Amino acid sequence: MADETTVNSQITDAITQVNASVGGSSEALARAMADQIMAHAVSVAIQNAVAQQQHVYMLRNAVTAAAARAILDLNPEQALRFADEALKSDDLAQTIERLSGLLKDKPAGNTQPGE
Template sequence: MATVNPQITDSVTQSNVQVVGSAPATAIATLSQVTSHAVSLALQNAVSQQQALNIIGNATVAAAVQQILAVGGRS
């Protein structure tokens, strides 16, 4: 069986240590990005719902004014 050069094994070990060492920071960064994305989608949905309710409100006011004017015209 051939002996592996110690410099090669040391290089592989250092690379593995670097990957394992940076994993928690990467996980926290990913969690932060996912959370920010979820919050931004929730806010976007809230704005969209508010706009839809404003459109319904405008239509309701227009219908009420139309009925008021129709009643006022009859008398």
């Protein structure tokens, strides 16, 4: 036991034992923390991949709806153009840019094929 001081000897012994146990486990705690950080980073990356895949599916549904509308408007050439241009790749940003360009090029009003 520690020498008698103004602090109770049992308290100093307890602090000494806690310091010894913390000092011995610091490497294990650091490794566990690094593993948790790595697991979190991987899970966030997977979550981002799933979110992007969901957005691509929503975009494909929108393109399908636009193509169906074009077919119902008696303009199959425009429907094929939408489908061909918009679904060239799975890159969401490029697909959005292509759709924006297609919508800007779209003639106003209903037009019959060949007009």
